[in-house]
Amino acid sequence: MKITPTRARELARHLGGEIVGDADTMITGIAPIEQAGSGDLSFIAQARFLDQLDQTAAAAVLVAANFTLTPGRRPALIRVANPYFAFIEIIKKYLPNPQSAPGIDPSAHVSPHARLGEGVTIGPHATIEAGCEIGAAVQIGAGCYLGRGAKIGSGSTLFPHVCIAHEVIIGRNVIVQFGSVIGSDGFGYVKHEGRHHKIPHLGTVVIEDEVEIGANCTIDRGTFGETRIQRGAKLDNLIHLAHNVTVGENTVIAAQTGVSGSTKIGRDVTIAGQVGFVGHIDIGDHTMFGAQAGVTKSIPANTVVSGYPARDHAQARREEAAIRRLPELLKRVKALERLLAADGKLQLSEDSPKEEMAG
Amino acid sequence: MKITPTRARELARHLGGEIVGDADTMITGIAPIEQAGSGDLSFIAQARFLDQLDQTAAAAVLVAANFTLTPGRRPALIRVANPYFAFIEIIKKYLPNPQSAPGIDPSAHVSPHARLGEGVTIGPHATIEAGCEIGAAVQIGAGCYLGRGAKIGSGSTLFPHVCIAHEVIIGRNVIVQFGSVIGSDGFGYVKHEGRHHKIPHLGTVVIEDEVEIGANCTIDRGTFGETRIQRGAKLDNLIHLAHNVTVGENTVIAAQTGVSGSTKIGRDVTIAGQVGFVGHIDIGDHTMFGAQAGVTKSIPANTVVSGYPARDHAQARREEAAIRRLPELLKRVKALERLLAADGKLQLSEDSPKEEMAG
């Protein structure tokens, strides 16, 4: 992709990096290392990929300051603390970003009782109800809905078709992607005379600064109190958070995971896709969850779990390996029983199970 | 939360409850017991939480008529049949509910060939196609879409961004939350000459009275005939029901569960989150399904199942406990085999498996 043409020296200066090779090389685009062509800047994030330097056509490559480089013909290098992070910094500064000018599309429905900061963009067919407070430079995509009293912090972006229900509070520099719903009513009923009666959901949702939420997620509001996603947490697509859930700082949750009511997830937790958590449990900081794990109880900090029910990951793998051998184990035990029966030491009971296995 | 200030006596009268203590206490708000402050009404639903009466600052507490109360200083009590249900009754009557006045937002697209009952509310950017029939006091949120010939019974509420496809029939007092889709085409193709050809979906969806559907669900229409959700059933978020599924009365389904085509789920069934049902099976009344269960065959009434493939829950738990012991069992059988081999009674075969376990 084309960027504003810039010399390698200037990019290194912007990044606070050290240049090795031709500092005057003109950089005109960016690309991943295996696709980079003449004029492109690329990056190598891990030392084991350094041999790609010998094949790439890139004009310059971002590498880590602590990589050990062997001599050879190669593109200009820019040594930085974190090459991928530096690559993102270059994209943010030098890649043209054709954004629409701020302004409110005439087809948007904006209540006269909403308060809008400077430089707000509101797309076609959006609805902003009374009492909303929208911070500076917020971008609200086409067809978004903001219920009465919703608050959006400055610098946040709602992609098209996002629903923010009444009174929900969104922090600064938050991103919510297409079609996600923040503040739906939680799933709670009281059974009375054989019928389910809806529990009013009087709480709300608080999304702290720098959080990102993917597409078509559903984040329910608290029954009382709040559902809260703490600073810097990142959620993928089609995730469900029930009422009164807490997600800790910098926690990362992959697609299609669901968290039941009132469960508290700690900080810096890593959750793979399609994981399920029962309600009312505590998930410790720095825990990790394998894909499709079914988490049925609280998990202490710094633990890696997987499987259903979720348990220590190394133990789960040992059990899975043992299950692979289970059909053969049944035969081995049968052989032992026959041997001892032949000795007259064991009576094979009538109801001793037959080899009735499927498959 | 503030309610219309009302004396405890009046609340008790509204509920048909019996007051114990100061009937003149003025109630000005409602809160859960652990958060209740001066002037608040709260409730205790289970006798084992009665000791919270000694600590709460609540002015009055709803308790069950059949609780045994010990003497002590405490707030006013209102004895009722079902404290949580009574609490909801108070919220419904005394909590201010700032609803927009009925009316059709001028930005809504309403076909002149649609029929609207009295007191209908239609939000901004909604679309109501020809032939729709919308009952009295129905609330249709911003950006909702109602296809041609859709029918919505009186008192029902569609949250913003709901899609009701053509000819779908929604009963009375139904709630559909943000972004749910009722009446998408089912997933069916005929393979012909190596390609999949779409089967037209000529059926519809019928949602009976008092049903609630959460956010971002997808309910497919019947291929022929109907997909039907019976009276009082409650669905959480991100649920998928395929073509021609039936969900019985008062059945409760938690988030991210999926039901394949033509499966019939009985009444008063309880289904936890992320459960999957294959197609063309019958699920008996009063069954219960553990989270992430994979249901591969019909299940008789009054059964509790879990796991994959779903089986009797007690049996599943015994098996899971046994799996925990499986790596150690492999060692024990190995020890028995060695013992008998040392006796000359067993020849350890060449291909006897090695300890090759992972982890």
Add this chain to the structure above:
Amino acid sequence: MKITPTRARELARHLGGEIVGDADTMITGIAPIEQAGSGDLSFIAQARFLDQLDQTAAAAVLVAANFTLTPGRRPALIRVANPYFAFIEIIKKYLPNPQSAPGIDPSAHVSPHARLGEGVTIGPHATIEAGCEIGAAVQIGAGCYLGRGAKIGSGSTLFPHVCIAHEVIIGRNVIVQFGSVIGSDGFGYVKHEGRHHKIPHLGTVVIEDEVEIGANCTIDRGTFGETRIQRGAKLDNLIHLAHNVTVGENTVIAAQTGVSGSTKIGRDVTIAGQVGFVGHIDIGDHTMFGAQAGVTKSIPANTVVSGYPARDHAQARREEAAIRRLPELLKRVKALERLLAADGKLQLSEDSPKEEMAG
């Protein structure tokens, strides 16, 4: 359902089929065989259902040319290569399809910098951004969003509320159902100084001809390069495809399945519901995946797998059957150990596990 009244002879001619019985029978409707009444055309797709010919009230039935028919009183038969496919052909030609006339609803927001083909329909409240190219006879439902530079091939249909993000390319005769999102940003962050920094997603999504995507799906764009769904693939509802995934030709994916980043799925693959795939793996052509399978590694072509972790389906079934017998196996091994201990040959260790099973 009523069709344009047509004689059986004419239907047979349209299908290139051979008629057996009264070619003058007037056909006035279509219905599945068990519901068909007087005047209806129906079909039988499998020979084992041929005895339904004796009970049906249908006026004519489509049957396969290779079925062996026994003599008897019966409706007119039309022999064709593929009865269900022929039935669809009749529906497509003879069932009235009340479509709105082509045209752009005045409430739609269409950029003057978009290019529209002939016969395009754009529903109320849709948004078409600058640079979009929309082919002939494309139907865009109410409230759809097309970001800048999106391209839609001729004959495609977007149901209401679909989001097509900027630069996404949709082929010809593609169907995208309600609420699906094509081109959301992928889930990728670089960790730097303890915080997650969003990786810009500069790639796109390409949907080839004849693909169908169900409701409320999320298809992420490539980080670089593309996410691609190849010709004729069919996706059900609530499916998640991450960045840079490829889905091969004619592959079929059931609801709530998720595919992680950069995984390549081959052609003619069949994937049941709620399956999960980890990232960066290769799935061979003509593979099949059981419901809820958790796929943790590449799978060779022509394989059937199931379970978690996904493995050969026959092996998985043998293991599941063996697990059913595991609690009893523990008892049998215990009995063997006791027997040998009684012989003085085995010392039962102190820490020999007790019968501590749950349930």
